[in-house]
Structure formats: structure tokens, C-alpha cells
Amino acid sequence: MQAYESLPAAPASSVDDDSTATRRDAGTTESSRANRGWWDRNADDYQVEHGTFLGDDRFVWGPEGLDEVEAELLGPAEELAGRDVLEIGAGAAQCSRWLAAQGARPVALDLSHRQLQHALRIDGGAVPLVEADAGALPFLDGSFDLACSAYGALPFVADPVRVLREVRRVLRPGGRFVFSVTHPVRWAFPDEPGPEGLSVSASYFDRTPYVEQDEEGGAVYVEHHRTVGDRVRDVVAGGFRLVDLVEPEWPAWNTQEWGGWSPLRGNLIPGTAIFVCERD
Numbered sequence: 001m002q003a004y005e006s007l008p009a010a011p012a013s014s015v016d017d018d019s020t021a022t023r024r025d026a027g028t029t030e031s032s033r034a035n036r037g038w039w040d041r042n043a044d045d046y047q048v049e050h051g052t053f054l055g056d057d058r059f060v061w062g063p064e065g066l067d068e069v070e071a072e073l074l075g076p077a078e079e080l081a082g083r084d085v086l087e088i089g090a091g092a093a094q095c096s097r098w099l100a101a102q103g104a105r106p107v108a109l110d111l112s113h114r115q116l117q118h119a120l121r122i123d124g125g126a127v128p129l130v131e132a133d134a135g136a137l138p139f140l141d142g143s144f145d146l147a148c149s150a151y152g153a154l155p156f157v158a159d160p161v162r163v164l165r166e167v168r169r170v171l172r173p174g175g176r177f178v179f180s181v182t183h184p185v186r187w188a189f190p191d192e193p194g195p196e197g198l199s200v201s202a203s204y205f206d207r208t209p210y211v212e213q214d215e216e217g218g219a220v221y222v223e224h225h226r227t228v229g230d231r232v233r234d235v236v237a238g239g240f241r242l243v244d245l246v247e248p249e250w251p252a253w254n255t256q257e258w259g260g261w262s263p264l265r266g267n268l269i270p271g272t273a274i275f276v277c278e279r280d
């Protein structure tokens, strides 16, 4: 494993220090450009803060710590061998490394060059990496048996149906796509781990994106809100059948906070929604 300090220098992150948060529209191009920059600038901090919890070769679906070993949302682990799997918004490709250990053939795709440099740091290039936007997948039709995404891309894109259609296109018939996102109900609450995060402060039905912007008003980070119903309709419009919607409960062993996700809130309200989808 390459030492963390041996990576080339990361882009400066001072732009984020001067940013202000607001709710306003943000389209596909602006969201993509802002998030590529944000993840490039913040990948180092993300991996330092969460790398141990994620593990170099574990498949964790979100801050609750639900592990694919127990969840088997992609199917029984013993049936993963020989399967072509696309991981979208892979970050440092921790999930792909677990899939490879099961005998699958993963490809880890991410928008952020810096996140993928962390994948290289961890395994020296053992997992194939692709730098691309989830809205325009650089693969032929029917290239994969399975696709997965743990908080990658779907929370950040303005047009989730476009991503779902792309994933459907590159999946073979009968293929499964499983993705996790922030549970939509969380958008009605302040993103705080303590008691202040338990009182409704905004409308659940307000789809206006969360945008952090620089002094000129240019977006430097964007998240898009969809209600549960919106997500279900997106899955169907993308050409999939929804076969399960998993809301992981906060386990007693997990005492760690991750941003607004905490044991306090996790015991009372859902924090993650995992959509299990299949194409015909």
C-alpha cells in the first residue's frame, strides 16, 4: 500500500472555506462541475475521516454500517464470482475491492480524480478505475451483470433518471442495480447529529437543491433532494422494477457519528435508503 503522504498534492480547498450555503436551482452541468471540484478538494479529508470505518476492502452501504456481507442486496456472495460489476461513485473503491475478493470483476467509476488516486494508493491499481460522470457511462450496452452505488452520484445529480437509464443501458437483461442515498426524510431536519437534528425545520416536499456557492455565486457543492415517491418514480422511469427498499436500522455496535448521522438520530429516524432495482 502506497503511503498517504506519497500522493501528488491535492487541489487547494480554500474555496470551500469562503463558501455560503443556500437553496437554489442547479442544473446537470453546474452540479457535475461543482461536485467534481468539491470531491477533488475534499477527498483527502474524506478518506482520513471515514477510511477506517469504510475499511480498505469492505462493502458498507452507509453510515449505519450495513455491510453487504450480511445484507446480500446484490445476491448471495457465493454467486458473485465471475460477475461483471460496475460501482458508480466508487470513491476509493472499497466496495469494488470486496467484490473482487468474492471473485467478481468490478470496475470502479468516479467523477473525482482525487478519489480515484486514493483507490490507487490503497491497491496500486488492482481494481480497474474509470474517471467519468455517472450521467454518461463510457461502456458498451450490456457490459455488466450488476451495478452498485453506496452514496455515489445519485445524491448529487440533477437528473437521476438520466443516470438510471445509463445504468440500465450498460446492464445485461436481468441485471440488478442497488444504490444507497440519504434517506429523503432527513431533508426535513437540520443536518446535525445532536438533539437539534430532531426537530423539523424545512418542508420535506421542497425539492430545491442544497447549494454551497462562492462569493460570485458559483456553485462549489450541490446535493439534490428527491422524496421517496420521486425516487420510486425515477427508478420506474429509468426502466427498472423496484424489488426492495431497505432502511437500515442503527445497530447497537455503531457508536460513531458521521456528519449528521449519529446513534441518537439513527435510533429514531431513518438515515439511509437503499433501492434494490432490477431490469427486465
Ligand SMILES: C[S@@+](CC[C@H](N)C(=O)[O-])C[C@H]1O[C@@H](n2cnc3c(N)ncnc32)[C@H](O)[C@@H]1O
Pocket: 032, 035, 036, 039, 054, 060, 088, 089, 090, 091, 092, 109, 110, 111, 112, 115, 132, 133, 134, 135, 149, 150, 151, 152, 153, 156, 157
Ligand atoms: C459520499 S462519496 C461515496 C464514495 C464511496 N461510495 C464510499 O462509500 O465511500 C460520493 C462519491 O460520488 C462521486 N460522485 C459525485 N457525483 C458523481 C457523478 N455525477 N458521477 C460519478 N461520481 C460522482 C464523488 O466524487 C464521490 O467520490
